Amino acid sequence: MGLSRRSFIRNGVSAFTVSMAAPAFLSEIARAQGASSRNIVVLYLAGGNDALSTVIPYTDPFYYSRRPNIAIPAGQVVQIGSDSSGKALGLHPRMTGLRQIFDAGSLAVIQRTGYANSSRSHFVGFDIWGTADPVQPSGEGWLGKYLATLPSPVDPLAGWAATQEVPRPLVSRSIPVPAIPDARTYSFASPNTGAAAADERAAALRMSAFAPASQPSLTFVNAAAQGAMATLDRVAAVASYTGTVAYPNNGLALALRTVAGSLVRGTGTRVFWVQTGGFDTHSAQGNTGGGAYATLMSTLNDSVFAFYNDLRGQGLLSNTLVLLYSEFGRRISENGSAGTDHGAAGVMMAMGGAVRGGIYGTAASLDPAGQNPTLENAGGDVTYQTDFRSVYARVLDNWLGASSVPILGGDFRAGAPAII
């Protein structure tokens, strides 16, 4: 791992402090920033998703010849039609819920997304997608930079990472983003009760405000404590949310239910980060009958479909955009362990009430022979067609109402798929 988050933190972050938010149900700041306004939920598939098993080119003979053990039989894919080049595509058989969303016109599938000279390292790749910078993938994340454009003071719950640590994409020099993996355990414990416990909480809050400029490390840790204390009460209100539909019992679904709760209760959060892992399928990937990948697809499909239905039931679908990606796609040919190694271009998806559903981009030809411009690495990997930063640009400009050029450090608007 060549580029550590730590080196960024050492080199650049100035100390920040959290402004004290009143422990109201919906803070004044959040109210002023428009609690019911648009939000984005970034859904990250950790490990390098095998895009060719998610969106399957089931009429490409090389898909079957190069994947004798893991190809999904053509008869079992969930058909979604053809792309603009006429290539027929199908979703993984477990993606029946996503097909319903697709049919409703609320799911965009963006094929062959990536960037030139795609990194095969999980960590470098993750940071490149997180910073939108393939050359210097360190420092602030693209979502962190977006949050910093919100009117000051930014509410402490403007961003919400449903992870233990704030991931690179939400890192900001000026905006502290809380990491809240589970709203139910996000509460303040005390060895005492009554007045002593209240005194303790008040003292802890005051101590966490200590932010000496000469001690940036201590200031950082205190800011984490202060961020927690400033958000406890609003998060507690979210924790009781159970949804209008039954969510599956897995980490991703519970994180999405928390996001839905946050939207319903009006925390004013603009950027959510949720992720689910296990996509580094070097072995025993399986095909339609089972195996690791089918389980991953069930988790993804069932969770996202529940979230979609819940938001629809709450009338919040048109305020929400889910953007899905992974750090890279995988090798076209399966390896000796019925899995796939690290590859290049992947697939992004966008879901929401305002999304222009459909298939964007064209599928690669998986023929390894000759001069096939849709492949790279001697025909081993799918090469990218749509720069992922152009998708970010579209989302920033057309959905979040921000200006993508300064956030992305360049103009990627041209050629962006018109997903929203």
Added chain:
Amino acid sequence: MAGTRPIDHLLRRAAFGATPEDLAIYGELSVSAAIDRLVDYERLPDDVDSRIGTNGYLGITTRGAPFSPNTVINDSRQRWLFRMVHSERQLQEKMALFWHNHFSTGYTKVAGFAGTAQGARLMAGKPGEVPGPPGQYELFRQYGLGSFRDLLLAVARDPAMVIWLDGRTNTRTRPQENFGREIMELFTWGVGNYVEADVYAAARVFTGWNLRTSGTLADVATGYYEFIYNAGQHDTTAKTFTFAVYPNGDKTIPARTAAAGEQDGIDFITALATHPETARRLARKFWGYFVSETAEPDAQFVESVAQTYLQSGTDIRATLRAIFRSPWFQSPDAYFARYSWPVEFVVKSLKEIGWNGFSIDSARAALPGMGQTLFEPPDVAGWALGRDWFGTGSMLARMNFAAGLAGNQKFALARDAQPYRATPERVLNYLLERLTPQPLDLAQRSELAAYLRAGGAWTGADAQLQTRTSGLARLITGSGEYQFI
């Protein structure tokens, strides 16, 4: 003042902090003698496991079954945490933790292949208690201060690693590059020293490094996985790299017979382990682990430590001894310049607050909320360290662990504070001496004193002492200052 002496610094870094008993022993020693006691830990008894389940030590929790640290992963976690608190061989556990992060291997994938009982055994099975090779963590305890080259070779042959990075599916006809990539990117010299073609060549080097089973796997008492070099799966052709593999500058591992092909991997591991870039990368990691996370690795430190490492034949013991004796380590600038890992925070707080009537399982259960589950690092790169430990949720989990422990030790804390009950300031001084946070600014001390007085007039009566000392212990342990070691 306690916590700010050279010996306190040494025990925070080369150990997991100090109990009053530890301080009684180490307080008598010179720093040099203390370093030797920590580094040459084989001189101390290896009897920590015999304390498990006995009076005077942390409790363990069993769930309707015998304590089974070789086959039940949560029991493996309890045993490791217990050792971190109670082992006299503190540096052995400290380095096992370092290597666990360095060679980051996750139980879930291993158990997904081998089953839960064999999975726990592969991660943490103790030699002598179960047959077959040691679990991976026991390998770190065994080789952790030996030669890095030997450790790297042992890890390459470790069955848990063979499962984790898919070496078991790396064959002549279908090379699988996972291990070949990570041994360079993560275990030795890091990105920038090789190209993709080297990754493919490295994968071919390790073709045939595989597993076999012995006995019946369903019976953990007799069945197990072990390493085997499977000659029939080995790619016997030459492998050429973009860098020198041999001291004479030769970049090509020669074609060998299948029977002799295991030497490919041994040559490659030796080349990586003895390369100056590996020496420098390890020196930088040791800087972060032992010296400072608030200052960049000092260039002179890196060169000096790398030299010690290379000249000693990649000997970790010699390297660590040199680090602890170095001016960079001993400088007061390094004091409290390290963000504690969650397990370090938990273990230090147990050593300082106490554990009578407390189960180590409560610490085990609290650690995931702080972002660290032993035997379950987030990915092959290990945990994100330093500031990345301190999200709002994970900081809250630390504060709440402090609350739970302080509540559990409420009566003991009040009893110990009785001699100081005359004034709040004396109680505060006593607890700060005992808990050794980074020295507090005057304003922060005033907040703590105000907390002691907030309950009305100070009488120092038992009830008040119990309430306020436990609350105070919680505030200190949950403070930002306490999170630095």
